[in-house]
Amino acid sequence: MVWSADLKGKFSTSAAVERIRSREPKVNWPAYIWKPFLHPAIASNIWKLQQQIYVDDKVMIKNGFEVVSRCCICTAEQDCMEHTLWKCQFSINAWAWICSIFEFEIPQSFIDVCKLAHHKSPLSKEVWMIVACSIIKELWFQKNKKLFEEKSPQLNEFKRKIWQFVYEGGFRMKDTKWGQSYDQHIIDIFQLGVRQIKYSYIKECFWKAPDQNFILFCCDGSSFGNPGAAGFGIIARDSSCEVIGEMSGGVGTATNYIAEILAVIYALEWAFVLKAQKVIIRSDSKTVINDFCNDCVPWMFRARWLNAKQNSENIIFQHCFREVNFSADDLAKRGAGLRAGERIIHNGRPSFLKGVEMLNIVYYRIC
Numbered sequence: 207m208v209w210s211a212d213l214k215g216k217f218s219t220s221a222a223v224e225r226i227r228s229r230e231p232k233v234n235w236p237a238y239i240w241k242p243f244l245h246p247a248i249a250s251n252i253w254k255l256q257q258q259i260y261v262d263d264k265v266m267i268k269n270g271f272e273v274v275s276r277c278c279i280c281t282a283e284q285d286c287m288e289h290t291l292w293k294c295q296f297s298i299n300a301w302a303w304i305c306s307i308f309e310f311e312i313p314q315s316f317i318d319v320c321k322l323a324h325h326k327s328p329l330s331k332e333v334w335m336i337v338a339c340s341i342i343k344e345l346w347f348q349k350n351k352k353l354f355e356e357k358s359p360q361l362n363e364f365k366r367k368i369w370q371f372v373y374e375g376g377f378r379m380k381d382t383k384w385g386q387s388y389d390q391h392i393i394d395i396f397q398l399g400v401r402q403i404k405y406s407y408i409k410e411c412f413w414k415a416p417d418q419n420f421i422l423f424c425c426d427g428s429s430f431g432n433p434g435a436a437g438f439g440i441i442a443r444d445s446s447c448e449v450i451g452e453m454s455g456g457v458g459t460a461t462n463y464i465a466e467i468l469a470v471i472y473a474l475e476w477a478f479v480l481k482a483q484k485v486i487i488r489s490d491s492k493t494v495i496n497d498f499c500n501d502c503v504p505w506m507f508r509a510r511w512l513n514a515k516q517n518s519e520n521i522i523f524q525h526c527f528r529e530v531n532f533s534a535d536d537l538a539k540r541g542a543g544l545r546a547g548e549r550i551i552h553n554g555r556p557s558f559l560k561g562v563e564m565l566n567i568v569y570y571r572i573c
C-alpha cells in the first residue's frame with residue numbers, strides 16, 4: 207500500500223483508512239434518525255424502510271408471486287409501502303392531524319419529513335422527528351395487527367400511541383426552545399414540561415483600518431457546494447483606507463477550505479507585486495488564520511507560502527467576523543463564477559464603501 211500524507215503533510219491512521227476504504231454514495235437522512243432521543247426500535251425500522259428492507263405486495267409480485275393485492279387498511283388500492291405510508295386514507299388523516307399541530311404541509315416522503323422542521327427551534331425539530339418517525343413506524347406495523355389479529359386501526363388509538371412515544375422521548379430531549387408561542391404550543395400538547403430557552407443576542411462589531419505603513423488584504427473564499435465551483439476574492443487597502451485594488455479568481459472545483467487558503471496565498475503574492483513589505487491578512491475563516499499562524503499550510507501551497515513569507519518583512523494575520531468582510535465575500539462569490547485560473551483584477555478602483563466610510567459604521571452579528 208502506498209500511504210500518502212494528508213493535506214497538511216501529516217501521516218495519520220485516519221489518512222491510511224481513508225486510503226483503503228471504498229466510499230458509498232453519501233446520503234443525509236441517517237443523520238436525522240440516529241439520535242439519542244429517538245428510541246432505537248423506531249430508528250432501526252426507519253432505517254429498514256429507507257434501505258428498502260421490507261416485503262409488501264409490490265415486492266412479492268416482482269418476485270413472481272401471483273397475489274391479489276389490496277391495502278388491508280383502506281381496502282381501496284393496491285398494497286405497497288408507498289401507499290401505506292403516504293397515500294392511504296388512514297395515513298393521510300394521521301399526517302393531517304400532526305401537520306395541523308406543527309402547521310406543516312403534509313409530507314409525501316421521508317426526505318420531505320427531514321426538510322419540514324428546518325427553520326424551527328432545536329426542540330421543535332426533535333419533537334417533529336419523534337412524531338414523524340413513530341407515525342411512519344406505526345403505519346407500517348399496524349398492518350400486522352389488521353392481518354394477524356383482525357384489529358381495525360382506530361385513529362384515536364393511533365394518536366394516543368404517538369403521543370405516548372413523544373412523551374417518553376421527551377425525557378431524553380436536551381435541546382432548547384425559542385421564546386415563541388409556537389414552541390410553547392407544542393410543549394403543551396405533548397406535556398413536555400419545563401424546557402430551557404435559548405435567546406439570541408446581537409453583537410456589535412467594527413471594521414478596523416490597517417496600522418500605519420501596513421497594507422491590508424481582506425481575503426475570502428467561496429464555493430457553491432463543498433466541494434463545488436469555488437473562487438476567492440481579495441480587496442487591498444492602504445493605511446489611509448484607500449482601495450488599492452481588488453481581485454476575483456476562479457479555483458475550479460474545490461472545497462471551501464482550499465478556496466480560503468488560496469485567497470491568502472494570492473494576497474501574499476499580490477503584496478509582492480505591489481512591493482508591500484508590511485502586510486495584514488484578514489480572513490473570516492478561523493481555521494485558515496490558525497493554519498497560517500502555525501505554519502501548517504496544505505503541502506501543495508507550501509512552496510508558494512514559504513516564498514511569499516520570505517518576500518515580506520512583516521505579515522500579520524487577523525481574524526474578523528463575516529459581517530465586516532462583505533466586500534471580499536462579494537468578490538469571492540464573483541470569483542466562483544470564473545473558470546479555474548481565470549482572474550479579474552482592478553487596480554485602484556474603489557468598490558463598495560470607501561474604507562473611511564466603513565470605519566464609521568457599526569455592524570451587527572447575531573449570536
Ligand SMILES: [Zn+2]
Binds near residue numbers: 277278280281283295
Ligand atoms: Zn390503504
